[in-house]
Structures are given as C-alpha cells and as structure tokens.
Amino acid sequence: MTTTLTHLIQHPLVCEPSEATDDHIISYNPATGEPIAAVRKQTTEEYNAQVERSNAVFKEWRMLPAPKRGELVRRIGNAFREYEQPLGELVSMECGKILAEGIGEVVECIDIADFAVGLSRQLYGLTIASERPRHQMIEQWQPLGTIGIISAFNFPVAVWAWNSMLAAVCGDTMVWKPSDITPLTAIAMTNVAHEVMRNQDIFTPEHGDPCDVFGLIIGTVEAVGEPMIADRRLPLISATGSCRMGKRVGEVVGGRLGRSLLELGGNNAIIIMEDADLDMVIRGTLFGAVGTAGQRCTSTRRLLCHESVVDKVVDGLLNAYKQVNIGNPLEDGTLMGPLINEVAVENMRSSIEQATSEGCEILCGGVEGIERFADTPGNYVEPTIVRVPKGASMPEVVKEETFAPILYVFTIETLDEALEMHNEVDQGLSSAIFTNSMRNAGRFLSPEGSDCGIANVNIGTSGAEIGGAFGGEKDTGGGRESGSDSWKAYMRRQTCTSNWSADMPLAQGIEFG
Numbered sequence: 001m002t003t004t005l006t007h008l009i010q011h012p013l014v015c016e017p018s019e020a021t022d023d024h025i026i027s028y029n030p031a032t033g034e035p036i037a038a039v040r041k042q043t044t045e046e047y048n049a050q051v052e053r054s055n056a057v058f059k060e061w062r063m064l065p066a067p068k069r070g071e072l073v074r075r076i077g078n079a080f081r082e083y084e085q086p087l088g089e090l091v092s093m094e095c096g097k098i099l100a101e102g103i104g105e106v107v108e109c110i111d112i113a114d115f116a117v118g119l120s121r122q123l124y125g126l127t128i129a130s131e132r133p134r135h136q137m138i139e140q141w142q143p144l145g146t147i148g149i150i151s152a153f154n155f156p157v158a159v160w161a162w163n164s165m166l167a168a169v170c171g172d173t174m175v176w177k178p179s180d181i182t183p184l185t186a187i188a189m190t191n192v193a194h195e196v197m198r199n200q201d202i203f204t205p206e207h208g209d210p211c212d213v214f215g216l217i218i219g220t221v222e223a224v225g226e227p228m229i230a231d232r233r234l235p236l237i238s239a240t241g242s243c244r245m246g247k248r249v250g251e252v253v254g255g256r257l258g259r260s261l262l263e264l265g266g267n268n269a270i271i272i273m274e275d276a277d278l279d280m281v282i283r284g285t286l287f288g289a290v291g292t293a294g295q296r297c298t299s300t301r302r303l304l305c306h307e308s309v310v311d312k313v314v315d316g317l318l319n320a321y322k323q324v325n326i327g328n329p330l331e332d333g334t335l336m337g338p339l340i341n342e343v344a345v346e347n348m349r350s351s352i353e354q355a356t357s358e359g360c361e362i363l364c365g366g367v368e369g370i371e372r373f374a375d376t377p378g379n380y381v382e383p384t385i386v387r388v389p390k391g392a393s394m395p396e397v398v399k400e401e402t403f404a405p406i407l408y409v410f411t412i413e414t415l416d417e418a419l420e421m422h423n424e425v426d427q428g429l430s431s432a433i434f435t436n437s438m439r440n441a442g443r444f445l446s447p448e449g450s451d452c453g454i455a456n457v458n459i460g461t462s463g464a465e466i467g468g469a470f471g472g473e474k475d476t477g478g479g480r481e482s483g484s485d486s487w488k489a490y491m492r493r494q495t496c497t498s499n500w501s502a503d504m505p506l507a508q509g510i511e512f513g
C-alpha cells in the first residue's frame with residue numbers, strides 16, 4: 001500500500017487484520033482474498049452519539065448561506081481531485097472493479113461536487129399569484145435536518161457523494177452507514193471531507209464540530225442499520241441496495257412517516273431492433289453486461305433481440321467476450337475483475353443452474369467458467385451468456401436480479417412484443433433501445449414505451465451521467481438521486497403567504513366575524 005493510501009485510511013477504528021477481534025469487520029481484497037485492514041464495528045451508543053452531534057451542528061449549518069456551504073463543497077471536490085488516483089485505487093482494491101472504473105467513480109464524486117457548488121446558488125423557489133389583494137405568495141426550500149445515508153458495496157464512494165454533496169449545500173448534515181464490505185473507502189472519503197472541514201474558517205459553529213456535517217458510522221444492520229431507519233431524528237433515509245433491503249427501509253421509515261429515497265435493484269434490458277448498428281450494440285452491451293463484473297444496479301441483464309439480428313449479435317458478443325481479460329483489477333489491460341465475495345459467486349452459480357433447469361442454453365461462461373477459477377485466489381468468474389428459447393415465457397430466474405455478469409438473450413419479432421417483455425419485470429431502473437428508426441426510438445421514449453427511470457437510445461443501460469436524475473420505478477423504489485432537481489428530496493418545501501395590506505381578507509372569499 002502506498003503512503004498516501006495508508007494516510008487516507010488512517011482512523012481510530014482501523015487496525016491491522018492481525019489485530020482484529022470479533023468486534024471488527026475485516027475488509028478483504030476480492031481479487032486476492034487477502035485482508036486489507038480491519039475496522040472496528042461501532043455500537044448503537046456510538047451511533048446515537050453521532051446522530052446527536054450531527055443534529056447539533058445542523059442548527060448552525062442550516063444558517064450558513066447556501067453559497068458558503070457551496071464554497072466548502074467546492075474545496076471538498078478539489079480535495080477529491082487531488083486524491084483521485086489513490087482513491088480510485090482504493091475503490092478498485094476494496095470492491096474489485098477495474099482501476100479505470102475505480103477512478104471513474106471518483107470522477108463521479110468530483111462531478112457531483114461541482115454540480116452541487118453551482119446548485120448552492122440555485123436552490124430556486126417560486127413566486128405564486130395570490131388571489132388576495134396586496135398579498136405575496138412564495139414557495140421556498142428549507143434544509144431538512146440530519147439525513148441517513150445507506151450505501152452499497154458496488155459504488156462505495158459515488159453514491160455517498162451524490163447524496164452528501166447535494167445534502168450539504170441544501171443545509172443538511174448527515175450520518176452515513178456504508179456497506180460493511182467496503183468500510184475503508186468510506187473512511188477515506190470521510191477523511192478527505194473532514195480534512196477540508198477542519199482546515200477552513202468559513203463555518204465555525206459555536207456548538208459542535210464542522211466535521212459532523214459529514215458523519216460516518218460503521219456497523220452492522222442490527223447495531224446501526226435498524227436503529228437508523230427507525231430514528232425519528234433522521235427525517236430522510238436515502239438507501240441504495242437490494243429490493244429486499246429497500247422494502248424493509250420503506251416499511252420502517254414509512255411507519256414513522258419519515259421520508260425515504262430508495263435506489264434499489266434493476267433488471268435492465270436493451271431492445272435491439274433489426275435496423276440497429278450492431279457494432280454499437282456489441283460495444284454498449286459489453287460495457288453494460290461485463291463492466292463492473294455485472295455488479296452495477298444499471299448492468300445489462302437482458303437483451304431483447306430482433307429475430308433477424310439475434311444470431312449476429314450473439315456471435316459478435318461471443319467474440320467480444322473471448323477478448324475480455326479477467327484478472328487483477330489494478331493491472332493494466334484487465335477488463336473484468338472479481339465478484340465481491342464468495343456468496344456472490346455462489347449466487348451466480350445457482351442462477352446459472354436454475355436457468356439451465358428452466359430450459360435455457362448457456363452459450364459461454366456458465367458453471368464451467370466458475371470452476372475454472374476454483375483454485376485461483378479471489379472471486380473470479382467468467383461472464384456468461386444465456387439464451388432463452390424463442391417463444392418461451394420469461395424464466396423465473398430472469399425476474400430476479402443476480403448481481404453477476406449473466407446476460408439473458410431473448411428473441412423478439414416486433415417492438416410490441418419487446419416492450420411487453422421489457423416491462424414485464426418488477427424492477428424499473430434502466431433501459432435502452434438500439435435502432436436507427438426514429439419511430440422505434442420515439443415509441444420507446446413514449447408513455448407506452450420503457451417504464452424505467454432511465455431510458456436510452458443507442459447507448460447501453462449503465463454509465464449514467466451525474467447531471468440527470470438517477471433512479472427508477474416499481475421495485476426499484478421510485479427515488480431520484482444526483483442531478484436535475486433531485487436536490488428537492490433533501491429539503492422541505494415551504495409555502496409562505498405575506499399580507500402587506502391593512503386588511504385581513506380570507507382565501508375563498510370567506511367572510512368571518
């Protein structure tokens with residue numbers, strides 16, 4: 001580990017793996033199976049204390065003018081720039097994505113910080129025409145409070161940044177519970193933010209510590225996760241992860257009438273029409289299905305391919321898959337790193353077995369592609385293409401999101417049929433069509449087209465830019481993070497009516513007393 005990396009993860013909770021006890025989480029490098037470091041699990045008491053501190057500092061943070069908060073976010077974004085390479089390496093080392101993608105994730109953090117800085121001068125409200133004379137109505141946005149952020153292993157830094165950079169300019173403070181598989185990246189990001197917050201003189205609260213704007217808590221679901229979702233001190237819980245986890249969060253937060261922002265699983269498809277540019281199809285699908293070893297919520301899981309091109313697409317993909325270098329994600333030339341852990345490998349294996357038992361054909365990878373790495377340290381697998389027999393109904397296995405590089409290929413005859421299959425799954429995150437026909441593209445983007453939160457034309461399903469709102473419908477949870485007006489989720493809307501007349505007229509013309 002370089003000295004910068006060691007510096008980035010320096011923290012009272014972190015120790016050598018050899019010093020770990022039952023109270024520690026060990027962070028493993030999924031590429032080698034070697035432990036990187038151990039992190040002490042925090043207790044419910046420590047969680048409570050963090051929320052108290054973040055609540056306390058909120059009282060003053062909310063009163064700092066938004067552009068000043070933006071200035072601090074600008075400095076944090078610049079610090080991300082300074083540490084782009086080592087942070088990217090750490091992401092790659094802890095969650096197994098290739099270095100280019102690890103750095104790409106840090107770039108997402110920088111981009112959203114820039115976006116948030118601009119936003120800090122644009123938290124616009126409305127003026128509304130009042131029905132009463134000499135009255136003024138406005139709608140304004142107020143900070144919400146301390147928000148809870150729960151993030152997943154697969155985007156261990158970007159998802160936090162989408163939430164935290166926006167929440168910070170909106171005047172909120174936060175408590176972040178990262179995935180317990182990737183605690184080190186969370187510590188590194190928080191260290192970078194805290195270094196900036198410690199060395200500034202823009203925000204010097206009378207009570208509390210500026211670092212608690214960006215609170216972090218590392219612990220188990222029982223000690224931290226459950227108390228967090230039930231905690232009335234957190235008006236918003238923004239959670240990213242599986243549909244199962246999201247249902248629990250939605251239920252508990254809803255039960256206390258809190259707000260939740262859920263960004264859950266996807267089951268993303270690409271429709272390929274007969275007039276598609278097949279070179280582009282292959283490139284878009286390769287990145288979508290094999291990138292991040294199929295562990296993005298936007299990963300391409302299904303291809304709905306017109307019967308006239310399906311064989312060509314399959315051949316092209318088989319050819320492209322052969323050239324995928326699988327190996328250490330930090331090495332040049334590697335295109336696919338390992339899965340996150342052994343459980344993920346076993347999940348992939350059982351999905352492949354189920355697909356076979358449901359009558360599908362494995363075209364490459366498969367169980368053999370997993371066995372090939374049986375004696376290699378690290379959680380490596382081969383990306384797998386599964387062909388679903390034409391005319392068969394959607395196999396059950398396809399309806400579930402398996403977080404692994406499995407791509408199911410379906411044959412379709414018409415766009416109607418494709419759209420029906422496309423929208424048949426429970427999830428609704430990302431979607432794409434490849435076509436050169438305006439009509440097909442237009443229909444895909446129409447109300448009777450894709451039912452997803454993200455719908456692309458001649459671009460794959462993954463790799464969204466931060467400027468757009470990110471999230472999806474149905475079991476994906478309905479939340480929107482990142483760009484566009486997603487910031488509104490982190491604020492409370494206030495309708496204000498001021499009377500500057502000398503009368504007291506009532507709305508709806510009511511005469512009273």
Ligand code: UN1
Binds near residue numbers: 154463
């Ligand atoms: C996720 O997998 O949770 O659009 C987020 C993408 C990335 C973010 C994915 N920008 O693929």
